[in-house]
Amino acid sequence: MRLAKAIAVAAAVVLGAGACASAGVIPDNEIVIGLDEDSTGPGASYSTIAGKTVRLSVDLINQAGGINGKPVRLVVENDESSPTKTPSIIRKLVDQGASAVILATGSGSVLQAKSILEQSKIPAIAPVVLSDAFASPPGNDYSFMIPNSLKQYAEVYCGAFEKLGYRSLGILGDASASIDGIIKTLRPALEKCATVTAVEKAPVDAADLTAQVSRLAETKPDAILVASIGGHFEILAHNTLSKIVPETQRFSLASIGNQPASWALADPKALSGMVYMGSLSADNARTAELTEKVRAVKGADYQLTAYDAQSYDAVMMLAKAIEIAGDHQDRTAVRDALQQVSGLPSSFGQDDLTLSFSPGDHLAPDSLCGLVLIEFGDDNKPAHPWDSYQPPCG
Structure with a gap:
């Protein structure tokens, strides 16, 4: 009986060692x-x-x-x-x-x-x-x-700000870890061409952004950048901004342009005139x-x-x-x-x-040619490349 138990234990050890040895092995046939x-x-x-x-x-x-x-x-x-x-x-x-x-x-x-x-x-x-x-x-x-990269995003935003004479910028962001890191990277680069008047944040699942947008509006920025992972927060941000500061030019990151399911959730014309950082061109x-x-x-x-x-x-x-x-x-x-x-x-x-x-x-990108500023139309859908500015290609 003892011998049988010893053999069983030894077999278990061998099998266990074999299983550990196989972990991480890269197969040859695939x-x-x-x-x-x-x-x-x-x-x-x-x-x-x-x-x-x-x-x-x-x-x-x-x-x-x-x-x-x-x-x-x-x-x-x-x-x-x-x-x-x-x-x-x-x-x-x-x-x-x-x-x-x-x-x-x-x-x-x-x-x-x-x-x-x-x-x-x-x-x-x-x-x-x-x-x-x-x-x-x-x-x-x-x-x-x-x-x-984000630094290249900043180059494009700054090119647009300089051409249009925007000297101040307000930022409205969600409080996710991803966006926190993005804002920390973007802000110093953007401050080379514009004064950041305020950065307002709210939880990703916020139900109301009236207070944040109102505080941002009080700083009277020439333009506002919405920085979010997209979805509910992004749409709520633009619904609120379009009511409180309808005349202020709005910019966004890439997320909203890549989430068609979210566009239908926006209030009528809430996205109209907003410019996001796109990466697709009809000419490609x-x-x-x-x-x-x-x-x-x-x-x-x-x-x-x-x-x-x-x-x-x-x-x-x-x-x-x-x-x-x-x-x-x-x-x-x-x-x-x-x-x-x-x-x-x-x-x-x-x-x-x-x-x-x-x-x-x-x-990977060999130039700024990977970026295209896209403007939303009255139907809350991306309409065309923004006429006011496009990044140089080359």
Whole structure:
């Protein structure tokens, strides 16, 4: 009896050791890509858009024969845009054998991921994050991002302010960790061209913004910037601003332009004249091509967003890197290959935009051509590029 128990214990130990040894092993016969997708947290309104297109992009790659003749499998985890959960989520993806990770989650979570990416030596691409800090030193050896950065946003806003003579700016933001980080990055850059008269914040689920907007109006800014993750807060902000300060020019970040479901929630003409930072241009043939691919899956009436285009490009850049590396089981080799991907024609931005990475630059856009200021029309839908100003391309 004792001998039988000893054998059973020994077998359990061996099996346990084998299970631990297999954790994190990168398979040879398939390529695993990890996706951290906030599907239930505060960033879900945009992360799920990105996540669906990441899945679509992987399907398209597999339909074309995979990468280097090997199929691609996506493994998905959810950190709910909670920075405290992000490290464990990255570890889970590593344990599932991912060669690289795509981070479709909030800015705070993406920034929290940097250190664990370094420790795990696994490259990650953020397709929708705007914070320059993710792709910038220190600790950015494995961190890459697709969109134009917040500092480049500030360049474009300042170009518009200077042309139109705006010298003061009020900021209305939600109190999420992501937007807090965005405002902290944007404000110093914006203060180089305009005086920030006040920054008013409220919870993401606020039911009334009258007090915040009224205080902002008392500072009499030439323009107002709404900084939010979109959704309910963004619409409430513009509904309130359109009533209290109807003549003040309003600007916004990218979120509202990429959330068509939210537009119908706005009061009549509440979004009219508001200008947001867009990333899609009707002149980009690749955007039109991607639209057809996405509509084949998401429906004929689906309106492409920048989140779709940037997520698609993230997967394509990663696929190119794995192809260059040749060995998807070597995560550092995949990172090194990402730094060799250059001149990839972009699916977002103006037609001339290309995307590149290098050892000294982990921000993909090669110019400001990835940004387009878009004005909303009276029907509360994006109408056309803003006539008053557009960023220089080149």
